[in-house]
Amino acid sequence: MRSRTASCCCGQLRIEVHGEPLGVGVCHCLACQQRTGSVFAALAAFAGPYAVTGAASEYVRTGDRGASFRFRFCPVCGSSVFHTEEGDEGAPVLVAVGAFADPSFPPPQDSVYDCRRHAWVQLPAEVTAFARDPT
Template sequence: MPSGHCLCGAVKIEVLGDPVAVGLCHCLDCRKTSGSTHSLNWFVPADLVQLEGPSQTFTKLSNAENPIINTFCPTCGTTVFREGPAAPGIKFVKAGIFDDPVVINTVKPQGEIFTSRRPTWMTSVAGASQKKGMFE
């Protein structure tokens, strides 16, 4: 099963099954939480995510005014996953946290969202659905 840890190693995560979806997101929140131009997220049923070690949460409102709970390491600040009422029972696990490169190399995103914010120098993922926003 895919597993990984935060930058300092204090928080460990294991995913006990397959994601229901994998998506590449270009929204401003994902840019901020990843420190990059986008984020690769695994959509995982909450009961399949095991977290070990100290973690903290930070809640903010999304563009649609829904609360989004960010779970992160209190020592190094690495975001582990996000969740909220817009997708009940799902944790959006940040794929960059996985230790095994095979996991990242073999699970391709099925879709991209907020493509209107994708950098102009970046191409779309071949075969992935494309949405300018969250749902459109």
């Protein structure tokens, strides 16, 4: 089974995941825009188990539908690396695609909160866009 390692910019915080992503998507919600400092977040979902090395700072926020998400980022360089949903032990871990530093990483299949997508951001035709979160 293939493994991949994602890390922060300075390399202090790492997560190793196994297998192919369950899904890859982009999120245009305003919280993701503020969290990443970009106009969208690119995320890949992986089933457990996974291994984390290094120290992480954490931030918990509540999404539009009431679920809470725990974001982990490097306390040294500030890079956002991964997050999980609170209270759902079986939920996949969501890893920032850019943290893999792999230009050959699979492209997104889905785009959520497309209602908040910047007009100049163009997505490939095969990406399924949802005005909000479909789940």
